Amino acid sequence: MKILVTGGAGFIGSALIRQLRAGQRAEIVNVDALTYAGNPESLPGLDDDPGYRFERVDIRDRDALERVFRDHRPDAVMHLAAESHVDRSILGPGVFVDTNVVGTQVLLDVARDFWEGLDDRPDSSGLSARERFRFHHISTDEVFGDLPLDAPAFNESTPYAPSSPYAASKAASDHLVRAWHRTYGLPVVITNCSNNYGPYQFPEKLIPLMILNALAGKPLPVYGDGGQIRDWLHVDDHAEALWAVLQRGEIGGTYAIGGDAERTNLQVVEALCDALAALRPNGPGGGGNGYRDLIRFVTDRPGHDRRYAIDSRRIQHELGWRPAHSFEAGLRETIQWYIDHPEWVQRVQSGAYREWIEANYADRELRD
Numbered sequence: 022m023k024i025l026v027t028g029g030a031g032f033i034g035s036a037l038i039r040q041l042r043a044g045q046r047a048e049i050v051n052v053d054a055l056t057y058a059g060n061p062e063s064l065p066g067l068d069d070d071p072g073y074r075f076e077r078v079d080i081r082d083r084d085a086l087e088r089v090f091r092d093h094r095p096d097a098v099m100h101l102a103a104e105s106h107v108d109r110s111i112l113g114p115g116v117f118v119d120t121n122v123v124g125t126q127v128l129l130d131v132a133r134d135f136w137e138g139l140d141d142r143p144d145s146s147g148l149s150a151r152e153r154f155r156f157h158h159i160s161t162d163e164v165f166g167d168l169p170l171d172a173p174a175f176n177e178s179t180p181y182a183p184s185s186p187y188a189a190s191k192a193a194s195d196h197l198v199r200a201w202h203r204t205y206g207l208p209v210v211i212t213n214c215s216n217n218y219g220p221y222q223f224p225e226k227l228i229p230l231m232i233l234n235a236l237a238g239k240p241l242p243v244y245g246d247g248g249q250i251r252d253w254l255h256v257d258d259h260a261e262a263l264w265a266v267l268q269r270g271e272i273g274g275t276y277a278i279g280g281d282a283e284r285t286n287l288q289v290v291e292a293l294c295d296a297l298a299a300l301r302p303n304g305p306g307g308g309g310n311g312y313r314d315l316i317r318f319v320t321d322r323p324g325h326d327r328r329y330a331i332d333s334r335r336i337q338h339e340l341g342w343r344p345a346h347s348f349e350a351g352l353r354e355t356i357q358w359y360i361d362h363p364e365w366v367q368r369v370q371s372g373a374y375r376e377w378i379e380a381n382y383a384d385r386e387l388r389d
């Protein structure tokens with residue numbers, strides 16, 4: 022099986038590719054524009070892997086995408102490419118609409134043309150290439166908006182009510198994917214997942230930002246009162262869930278994915294400080310009240326959703342998926358990963374990871 026993964030140089034896409042290639046479960050074509058969030062150094066060792074190909078292509082570029090589909094003839098698409106950071110979407114929403122909405126529409130168009138041209142005669146498996154094809158859209162729980170403290174967790178039938186420009190752009194992309202299924206019959210599956218954490222996450226997001234700031238003895242900026250609740254899932258558990266849905270999910274179906282680990286942001290940051298105190302007792306925040314002394318309450322994010330939570334019974338019951346990591350163990354493992362990979366961290370923080378991109382792709386024009 023050959024899978025075209027978009028956004029495979031990002032945090033979740035790279036975890037998915039590392040996992041699929043480690044188990045030799047599928048050949049991969051990684052289509053990624055390498056924005057600030059795309060880092061080929063998150064895919065160590067894959068350059069020499071014959072089951073892995075990289076295409077630096079922007080999903081808004083129809084001609085380039087058509088060429089990629091023609092050249093590689095994938096059996097499935099797993100669409101992760103997106104602008105993913107809520108704070109950036111508040112400062113500059115345009116690129117979020119451009120990539121997440123328009124980019125998804127262009128990808129859907131090209132995938133549909135390709136799918137319509139596939140052989141519809143059954144082969145030795147009893148199914149045709151056309152019947153086997155899948156378009157898997159990877160989305161977020163943020164499309165459901167702010168969940169009251171006493172309300173049941175989001176599930177597959179929760180109405181959409183996105184709050185931030187990021188969430189609105191992802192909601193729009195989910196609607197487009199459903200429309201391509203209903204109108205054109207494209208065989209899609211959609212997943213909506215909660216907050217991921219784990220290795221190789223860009224340190225603009227809460228957990229890696231806090232780990233690296235704490236290790237450096239810098240302030241830990243908690244927005245508002247820190248009482249906002251998120252559900253946390255280890256990125257490797259998310260990757261396993263995505264594989265299960267791609268393989269066995271109902272066509273046209275949606276799956277909510279979560280870690281059953283609701284925590285307030287303050288609980289997360291305090292747990293992280295305490296885990297660090299055990300792992301690095303002599304670090305810059307290791308004395309007195311430990312790393313907790315570095316916590317600072319700062320101005321809240323505009324429109325900040327108070328709570329997200331996921332009811333993932335559908336994927337658990339129908340597809341047999343369950344998270345393998347507890348949040349506490351996963352958090353400790355993640356902190357240890359950042360301690361053990363100072364070079365990856367340093368090259369991201371200094372911007373040096375862009376050098377490989379410039380050296381290898383300086384001749385390739387990409388859209389802004």
Ligand code: NAD
Pocket residue numbers: 027028029030031032033034052053054055056057058059060078079080081100101102103104105106120124159160161162191213214215216217218223
């Ligand atoms: P990320 O920001 O780490 O990675 C995004 C990747 O997409 C990068 O490699 C970037 O170069 C690429 N990209 C961006 N614009 C592109 C374009 N126009 N063309 C081609 N490639 C482009 O994001 P992530 O955290 O790995 O999230 C991946 C997907 O999962 C996103 O669709 C996001 O909405 C969704 N998601 C994320 C989380 C989370 O907690 N991080 C949770 C649920 C769903």
Ligand code: DAU
Pocket residue numbers: 105106107108160161162163214215216217225226227228230242243244245249251286322329
């Ligand atoms: O819920 C899934 C979403 O999780 C994904 O769709 C997004 O792509 C992903 O970025 C993430 O969005 P969040 O906004 O929840 O993640 P972030 O790490 O930016 O923030 C997590 C929480 O921590 C949020 O309530 C804001 C808060 N926060 C964040 C930062 C960066 C702080 O208090 N301080 C910070 O410095």
